[in-house]
Amino acid sequence: THYLFIVVVAVNSTLLTINAGDYIFYTDWAWTSFVVFSISQSTMLVVGAIYYMLFTGVPGTATYYATIMTIYTWVAKGAWFGLGYPYDFVTVPVWIPSAMLLDLTYWATRRNKHAAIIIGGTLVGLSLPVFNMINLLLIADPLETAFKYPRPTLPAYMTPIEPQVGKFYNSPVALGSGAGAALTVPIAALGAKLNT
Numbered sequence: 001t002h003y004l005f006i007v008v009v010a011v012n013s014t015l016l017t018i019n020a021g022d023y024i025f026y027t028d029w030a031w032t033s034f035v036v037f038s039i040s041q042s043t044m045l046v047v048g049a050i051y052y053m054l055f056t057g058v059p060g061t062a063t064y065y066a067t068i069m070t071i072y073t074w075v076a077k078g079a080w081f082g083l084g085y086p087y088d089f090v091t092v093p094v095w096i097p098s099a100m101l102l103d104l105t106y107w108a109t110r111r112n113k114h115a116a117i118i119i120g121g122t123l124v125g126l127s128l129p130v131f132n133m134i135n136l137l138l139i140a141d142p143l144e145t146a147f148k149y150p151r152p153t154l155p156a157y158m159t160p161i162e163p164q165v166g167k168f169y170n171s172p173v174a175l176g177s178g179a180g181a182a183l184t185v186p187i188a189a190l191g192a193k194l195n196t
Helices: 001-021 034-056 061-082 096-108 113-137 140-149 173-193
Strands: none
Touching: 001 034, 001 096, 034 061, 034 096, 034 113, 034 173, 096 113, 113 173, 140 173
16 A cells, blocks of 8 residues: 555656646747746656655655656657757756755755755755756757747747846746745745645
């Protein structure tokens, strides 16, 4: 029963996290919604990983959880590629390094769940946007991809636009890191409280 529960938690949390990141999952949305992605992914990664990690009590579980999500997403990337879309049409988010920081916090604080939530959650919120910004810089220009291969279901309000250079609110790393770090901790704490 315990193993079945672990599998159900892993699969369902993975699907929730991937769907929460649908904004960056497709590169035609990547630059226009990086902040939304940073908030949703920081939160979903920490909530799912903390719940899963506290259930098993084993440092390393968060990294395992992030690895599962990464594999699922690479499969989806392959499916889109098989449909004729370019390789860069889907970007696989970088979850694993941030999850490793969460595991390291849990291990270094001798499995203190409150430290894992506060310190680990903050580290995830600060690091995940940076890792994913680097990830986006290494792929084809999302705007070019968007106009060459538009998604058939792309809603009008999500149509890619040219960024306004020099505006603070258009600095994805600044906003994503700040919002992710600020929101991850209280939501993860709530999740852990519900778990006890």
